[in-house]
Amino acid sequence: MSFRIQNHTCIGIRVLFIVGAMILCYLSTSNVYHAFMIGLFAASTPLLTKFSFKIAFRRLMMPFLFVSIAALTVALELSFNTAGSPFIKVVFSKESFAFAIQLFLKSMSVISVVSLGIAMISISEMTAFLRFFRVPELLIELLVMVHHSIQIIGHKTTKLYTAQKSRMAYNGQFKNGLTCFSLLVTSIFSSSLNQIQQQAIALDARCYNNKLVWVLPRKNIKSIQLVWLTIGLSIITIPVFFI
Amino acid sequence: MKSVIDLKNVGYSYQNKEEVLNGLSISIPEGKKIALLGANGAGKSTLMLLLNGVLKPNEGQLFYKGEPYNYKRKGLRALRQKVGVLFQEPDSQIIAPTVYEEVAFGLSNLDFDKETVRKKTDAVLECFYLTDIQYKNPHHLSVGQKKRVCFASVLAMAPDVIVADEPTSGLDHPYAQQMFKEFDFLNAQGKTIIISTHDMNHAYEWADYVIVLHKGKVWQCGSADEVFANEAALKEAGLPQPLLLQLAKYLGLKEMPRDVESFKQLIH
Ligand SMILES: Nc1ncnc2c1ncn2[C@@H]1O[C@H](COP(=O)(O)OP(=O)(O)OP(=O)(O)O)[C@@H](O)[C@H]1O
Numbered sequence: 001m002s003f004r005i006q007n008h009t010c011i012g013i014r015v016l017f018i019v020g021a022m023i024l025c026y027l028s029t030s031n032v033y034h035a036f037m038i039g040l041f042a043a044s045t046p047l048l049t050k051f052s053f054k055i056a057f058r059r060l061m062m063p064f065l066f067v068s069i070a071a072l073t074v075a076l077e078l079s080f081n082t083a084g085s086p087f088i089k090v091v092f093s094k095e096s097f098a099f100a101i102q103l104f105l106k107s108m109s110v111i112s113v114v115s116l117g118i119a120m121i122s123i124s125e126m127t128a129f130l131r132f133f134r135v136p137e138l139l140i141e142l143l144v145m146v147h148h149s150i151q152i153i154g155h156k157t158t159k160l161y162t163a164q165k166s167r168m169a170y171n172g173q174f175k176n177g178l179t180c181f182s183l184l185v186t187s188i189f190s191s192s193l194n195q196i197q198q199q200a201i202a203l204d205a206r207c208y209n210n211k212l213v214w215v216l217p218r219k220n221i222k223s224i225q226l227v228w229l230t231i232g233l234s235i236i237t238i239p240v241f242f243i
Numbered sequence: 244m245k246s247v248i249d250l251k252n253v254g255y256s257y258q259n260k261e262e263v264l265n266g267l268s269i270s271i272p273e274g275k276k277i278a279l280l281g282a283n284g285a286g287k288s289t290l291m292l293l294l295n296g297v298l299k300p301n302e303g304q305l306f307y308k309g310e311p312y313n314y315k316r317k318g319l320r321a322l323r324q325k326v327g328v329l330f331q332e333p334d335s336q337i338i339a340p341t342v343y344e345e346v347a348f349g350l351s352n353l354d355f356d357k358e359t360v361r362k363k364t365d366a367v368l369e370c371f372y373l374t375d376i377q378y379k380n381p382h383h384l385s386v387g388q389k390k391r392v393c394f395a396s397v398l399a400m401a402p403d404v405i406v407a408d409e410p411t412s413g414l415d416h417p418y419a420q421q422m423f424k425e426f427d428f429l430n431a432q433g434k435t436i437i438i439s440t441h442d443m444n445h446a447y448e449w450a451d452y453v454i455v456l457h458k459g460k461v462w463q464c465g466s467a468d469e470v471f472a473n474e475a476a477l478k479e480a481g482l483p484q485p486l487l488l489q490l491a492k493y494l495g496l497k498e499m500p501r502d503v504e505s506f507k508q509l510i511h
Pocket residue numbers: 257258263281282283284285286287288289290331
């Protein structure tokens with residue numbers, strides 16, 4: 001069985017699911033629940049989106065790094081001893097350690113939810129949703145353009161990096177690596193800028209009117225998908241009452 | 244011959260440096276299949292952007308059916324509905340996150356209601372065999388597929404004049420044939436098609452009218468037979484003669500064959 005559903009509703013369901021999961025993560029104080037959410041959302045990224053497990057993992061690496069650094073700074077306390085030696089003492093207090101763990105898990109759980117959200121909701125769907133809530137056009141256009149520029153830069157970077165690699169760049173020597181990297185950065189900058197200009201031209205050529213109107217394809221929702229949604233919602237809410 | 248676009252003494256240079264086009268004058272005949280030829284850097288892409296009003300000439304004027312180009316907002320909008328342009332680099336045209344939305348993008352700028360946009364989009368997707376990949380991200384397609392998506396997006400807007408910059412580069416043989424068939428079909432409906440290409444053989448077989456650019460000017464223009472017969476002028480512009488013509492000349496044939504079939508008949 002399948003039935004037609006308004007695009008707004010379709011996007012709305014997904015956004016609500018993500019936002020709901022985010023709120024649950026914020027509210028919960030249980031480490032176990034946070035760890036559970038991290039595992040669940042990281043594991044379901046390859047299932048629900050086009051990303052492979054490897055890429056889904058890589059997407060989480062960057063924030064993981066930052067969050068770990070933040071957690072470490074909270075966990076460690078440095079005390080300076082001006083009189084005797086040792087000069088610096090690293091102190092691990094039990095409370096600060098527990099707090100750091102909690103901070104780490106909570107941040108990571110929110111990040112994994114948001115990361116799935118970004119992967120599941122395309123920029124045009126986001127536009128439709130924002131427009132539904134009467135967000136000013138200028139902000140929407142800005143959002144789309146920024147998103148697009150980031151995408152272009154991302155694509156350019158992978159292409160240029162592969163091109164460099166294929167010409168024996170980054171051969172392990174530090175100096176060579178540095179030169180290649182600085183070349184890469186300048187090249188990305190100029191070519192992305194060029195392409196962003198080209199993009200503006202191409203938009204103009206198709207009668208772009210300073211209002212990004214997307215026409216999304218009509219989607220049919222199958223009843224099985226609603227069942228999955230209910231299962232997903234219960235998986236993330238039920239543990240809250242037990243843990 | 245009625246002309247659809249006229250250029251009078253058009254000069255253009257990027258950022259006011261070296262002149263890419265200077266004193267270029269030509270009339271684009273209406274309802275013809277036109278091939279724009281020239282070596283790398285001859286200014287083909289630049290000329291195509293001028294036709295669509297994306298670039299404004301530093302000197303001279305362009306006319307659409309006798310009316311001078313109006314570079315005000317409204318005028319450009321009206322012009323771009325009539326003159327659609329397909330870019331050389333598909334990457335620079337793609338903006339939407341899915342193929343479907345990319346094709347619908349041009350249409351939705353044209354004040355149609357959503358249902359009409361959907362209907363037209365579906366028809367165009369079908370026509371270009373894109374239905375299977377309509378939910379894919381266009382950035383993750385092959386170059387040829389991207390080209391087809393871009394072309395579908397321009398054609399969906401139903402322009403009277405179609406300007407396509409190297410439309411078949413990167414397409415495999417069946418899809419290149421398909422693209423040319425599509426051009427023929429559109430041409431039969433009275434639309435003017437202008438393509439730039441480096442494929443002399445195909446240009447010779449396909450085009451009614453040929454324009455050769457060299458040194459920022461129209462080096463040669465006229466019917467395909469006229470232009471391609473002049474070997475010396477072609478050579479100076481850095482272009483080879485089509486293979487069929489070279490063969491026919493070598494064999495000393497009296498008539499010049501336009502395609503392989505007529506060539507076969509001539510030598511029998
Ligand atoms: N955006 C730009 N800025 C500055 N100069 C440019 C720009 N685009 C093109 N040019 C210059 O204009 C000249 C003509 O370029 P154009 O792209 O029109 O050539 P083309 O005939 O399309 O060549 P190709 O066959 O390689 O596509 C070239 O010499 C090029 O250096």
